Amino acid sequence: MHAASAIDTLTLAIPPFRPLDSLDHVADHLLQAGYEPVLSVPIVDAERPVGMISRHQLHALFMKKFGRELYGKRPVADFMIRDFLSIEADTPLAQAAQYLTRHMRQPVSEDFVITREGLYQGVGAVLSLLGAMERQAVQHSAQLGHAYRELKASQAQLIQSEKMASLGQMVAGVAHEINTPLGYVRNNVEMVGEFTSQTARLLHAYRELSRALLAADGDAAQVTAALDSIEALEALIDPELLQADQSTLLTDTLYGLNQISELVSGLKDFSRLDQAPTDNVSLNDCVESALLIARNSLKNKVEVIRQLGDLPPLRCAPSQINQVLLNLLTNAAQAIADRGRILIRTWAGEGNVCISVQDTGKGMPPEVLKKIFDPFFTTKPVGEGTGLGLSIAYKIVEQHGGRIRVASQPGRGTRFVVELPCPTVTTPAAVSARLLQA
Numbered sequence: 001m002h003a004a005s006a007i008d009t010l011t012l013a014i015p016p017f018r019p020l021d022s023l024d025h026v027a028d029h030l031l032q033a034g035y036e037p038v039l040s041v042p043i044v045d046a047e048r049p050v051g052m053i054s055r056h057q058l059h060a061l062f063m064k065k066f067g068r069e070l071y072g073k074r075p076v077a078d079f080m081i082r083d084f085l086s087i088e089a090d091t092p093l094a095q096a097a098q099y100l101t102r103h104m105r106q107p108v109s110e111d112f113v114i115t116r117e118g119l120y121q122g123v124g125a126v127l128s129l130l131g132a133m134e135r136q137a138v139q140h141s142a143q144l145g146h147a148y149r150e151l152k153a154s155q156a157q158l159i160q161s162e163k164m165a166s167l168g169q170m171v172a173g174v175a176h177e178i179n180t181p182l183g184y185v186r187n188n189v190e191m192v193g194e195f196t197s198q199t200a201r202l203l204h205a206y207r208e209l210s211r212a213l214l215a216a217d218g219d220a221a222q223v224t225a226a227l228d229s230i231e232a233l234e235a236l237i238d239p240e241l242l243q244a245d246q247s248t249l250l251t252d253t254l255y256g257l258n259q260i261s262e263l264v265s266g267l268k269d270f271s272r273l274d275q276a277p278t279d280n281v282s283l284n285d286c287v288e289s290a291l292l293i294a295r296n297s298l299k300n301k302v303e304v305i306r307q308l309g310d311l312p313p314l315r316c317a318p319s320q321i322n323q324v325l326l327n328l329l330t331n332a333a334q335a336i337a338d339r340g341r342i343l344i345r346t347w348a349g350e351g352n353v354c355i356s357v358q359d360t361g362k363g364m365p366p367e368v369l370k371k372i373f374d375p376f377f378t379t380k381p382v383g384e385g386t387g388l389g390l391s392i393a394y395k396i397v398e399q400h401g402g403r404i405r406v407a408s409q410p411g412r413g414t415r416f417v418v419e420l421p422c423p424t425v426t427t428p429a430a431v432s433a434r435l436l437q438a
């Protein structure tokens with residue numbers, strides 16, 4: 001138990017009276033220094049508290065007719081309260097307060113005796129107990145506030161590190177994706193380089209011919225030689241074919257470069273670190289962005305079918321929504337053992353936009369389904385899954401004011417539906433209702 005929370009911090013060292021002391025003696029002493037803070041004084045016999053007497057009681061007795069003469073000489077034990085309140089010094093504040101409120105008599109400002117192992121220690125005042133309780137409550141609420149802020153920060157940290165982890169997984173795939181076009185772009189450029197040197201040889205031969213033709217002395221032998229060497233070169237290099245090949249190579253190269261820049265900008269979009277919501281986000285663009293990043297884990301085994309509806313612009317943090325979608329797509333791909341399909345649908349609902357990711361994977365039994373949103377729950381081998389993906393997806397969707405639902409059948413597949421609120425959504429039914437009203 002923490003010392004600061006125990007009742008002994010409230011102990012007032014009030015000198016006690018003995019049971020045989022007279023009321024006069026008590027009354028005289030009460031006026032002296034040391035007793036000011038309390039309304040009641042303790043009566044102690046051989047260090048054990050046996051009673052209490054209050055100023056109020058003394059006053060009432062002495063105010064009676066001849067009160068002081070009648071009662072002044074009598075021992076205080078004749079008048080003291082015997083069922084006074086007594087609390088052990090190491091009792092926690094909250095427990096003491098509970099005990100006092102349960103047993104306290106009026107007036108509430110009455111004092112109580114504090115003991116240690118049954119022996120007199122001092123006196124406590126109900127008001128100072130209340131004050132201490134209040135200070136403790138303030139301190140607890142500050143601690144709670146601090147803990148809450150820390151929890152929020154670590155949650156944001158968790159989302160960020162999961163994002164980094166999933167990004168890490170994806171980087172290998174994306175690097176591979178970039179490598180393929182990069183490979184043939186390099187090849188093409190090398191070939192264009194070779195073609196350029198062939199073109200240069202042809203050009204050189206043509207210039208030799210033109211020089212021979214234009215020469216003032218007009219040597220026919222030189223012209224014939226130039227023509228022969230052109231013929232020999234053209235047998236090796238067909239200029240028309242060369243031009244056609246070169247333009248195909250350049251078109252392919254441009255295509256490859258576009259693919260690379262698409263991947264790079266997709267990656268940049270995806271990994272945006274901003275958490276702040278942005279207006280005018282297209283959920284369909286988020287789908288494309290996540291698909292681009294997930295491409296490597298989907299290809300060769302998953303047929304992706306998109307049914308993307310007309311969606312109004314959405315206010316959301318796109319990088320976080322990308323993270324949700326990427327996790328749903330990765331989970332779906334991981335659930336498909338051999339070959340399968342992922343159907344992605346988006347549509348505008350009543351006041352929201354929805355996206356469903358449905359796979360033909362292995363599905364989940366009810367006992368797994370129950371736990372999938374729990375942090376660290378995973379059925380994947382160590383090192384493959386952290387079990388954070390869905391819990392973070394859940395948190396992100398919740399922070400956007402939306403919800404995420406799932407239905408699954410073992411052996412048949414799983415469907416996740418994410419709904420995000422979008423107040424501007426108006427369905428045709430809502431539009432016609434409004435038109436009718438107008």
Ligand SMILES: Nc1ncnc2c1ncn2[C@@H]1O[C@H](COP(=O)(O)OP(=O)(O)OP(=O)(O)O)[C@@H](O)[C@H]1O
Nearest residue numbers: 331332335372378379380385386387388389390414
């Ligand atoms: N589409 C799905 N089909 C079948 N099981 C799924 C599907 N999505 C999730 N699960 C189950 O839910 C569990 C938790 O998923 P979650 O995304 O939270 O973690 P994980 O995929 O195991 O690990 P991580 O996402 O961190 O790599 C998975 O281990 C899997 O058992």
Ligand SMILES: [Mg+2]
Nearest residue numbers: 327331389390
């Ligand atoms: Mg996952």
